[in-house]
Amino acid sequence: MQKDVVLSRSVQVSGRMLCSGQAGGPVVTAPVGLSFWGGVDPLNGIVLDRHHPLAGECLTGKVLAVPGGRGSCTGSCVMLELILNGVAPAAIIVCEHEEIYTLGALIAQVFFDRTMPVLQISREAFVLLGQYRFARIEGQTLILSDEPTTAMPAPSAPIAQEPGGHDIALAPIDRALLAGEHGKAAQVAMRLVLKMAELQGATRFMDVTQAHIDGCIYIGPASLRFAQMLRDLGAKVRVPTTLNAISVDRRRWRELGVDATLGEPASALADTYTDMGARPTFTCAPYLLDSAPAFGAQIGWAESNAVVYANSVLGARTMKYPDFMDICIAITGRAPYAGCHRDEGRRATCAIDVQMPEGADDSFWPLVGYCCGAIARHEIPLVRGLENTCPTLDDLKAFGAAFATSAGAPMFHIAGVTPEADRQPDLPRTILSVADLLEGWKELNTGDAGCIGLVSLGNPHFSASEMHRLADLLEGRMCSEQVKIVVTCGRAVFEQATQAGDIARLDAFGVQVIQDTCWCMLGEPIVPPDTHTIMTNSGKYAHYAPGLVGCRVRFGSLADCVEAARTGAVSDNPPAWLQPATTLHPNALPA
Structure with missing residues (x-):
């Protein structure tokens, strides 16, 4: 044969x-x-x-x-x-x-x-x-x-080359930084910024007015070693710099039962960045701070949800800077003039026409953000069909965080809502139907109907208005003893909510409020080891939680989360506004 x-x-x-x-x-x-x-x-x-x-x-x-x-x-x-x-x-x-x-x-x-x-x-x-x-x-x-090729030589580190920068116009401050006139740490940081500029095709650098550091999250020893190396070289930030949520509640991690093998290095990493002059804001929502940038401000931010909110909602200008580049920009005060820093890099390159369902609740915003991100990927979308919805800033926060989870793009536009959205009729068009939203809802809901053990709120960090609304929703209700409700927020919001009396109200209902850290960094004991299903209103956390903590997730509105906390259970039925008989909003775009 x-x-x-x-x-x-x-x-x-x-x-x-x-x-x-x-x-x-x-x-x-x-x-x-x-x-x-x-x-x-x-x-x-x-x-x-x-x-x-x-x-x-x-x-x-x-x-x-x-x-x-x-x-x-x-x-x-x-x-x-x-x-x-x-x-x-x-x-x-x-x-x-x-x-x-x-x-x-x-x-x-x-x-x-x-x-x-x-x-x-x-x-x-x-x-x-x-x-x-x-x-x-x-x-x-x-x-x-098709077949393995000849054996490769063992990988070896090439000799680090001096940055050329021959295609990039260097200002006197850039040359001084590269020459080490502002210290060794600034020299090393500027070399990395120069390398990034070469990759981005930038032709010059520009000043930034502020920075936000996402690299303060403790992933392992390498992230701590990198920060300590910069600090020991004398690094100091040159522009006002805020710090993202870290891996633990900096002041209470021992009280919360966090193991010292995480608590100590995570705290050391946070301290290393504050040693370099960063503010201990510890929030993944720096746009809620009094230092939030103005429209048109050139900034150097990391943290995906913060980047898209700054670009899209505030109209500030930043690239989606990776961790490590954020501190380099803060130390030098310089960033490549490329991407979303330029007018040309902020224009929509595709259009998504959303068929808005009638009667949608607040879970619509993270859901539609997640679906739009999956469609857009690396393109900047102009989202149409939501012109008459009047979203709150909390709605836009939820949309942006979910969008940044499923997309690689640094911003979005929503026609009639965000400040730089314009009408471009010739863009490639995708329709996001109610049926598509239902599929997105099913993807985020990985848990079965039944008992839940934890309600997760505050990813990104809760705002003061969300604290107040949660306290109102809990008023007059008795929550199940089998369900924990945990909210994460930044220190500034915690103080605002305390002064407003909302923290005391939440305490009375047994709500645990944790500062400094956020849900993408939380595990045991905040997430009890016997928890199988988590309820959340965050599209971002609904996506990440199954991989991060091994739990299934039910996703819904804030009111749904409160109801789940009251009953200790959740249905697997989609909300009424997503079911087959759903009617479209009177102003919904036609297919």
């Missing part, structure tokens, strides 16, 4: 090296971006994101090919930990603009002499990856093949 003969194939593709090195291995590929924060375990390289096509896949030693990053800016921290733990992918291949993976790899290379190449190829070449089993990167060349 004649056997089939399979001929080995190979093809070479030219690309753009984002982080140098050479490596090879089996290819794992997916058509959607992957957030390494909340999506990949830094200790073993396994994909945690239950919503991703690669869920459960171990990336260690493999060539990961995804269009680009999405979700959290903290992915660069996770990437660094993966590399230093020896469980990172052998290499990463992307086809979209990508900075989060790249910066984590660059930090590993520059500071720790460890290499993981990142290569950008064309979208046309990217579609070939699924046809081959193995890939190897050599310089700017990608070799795809």
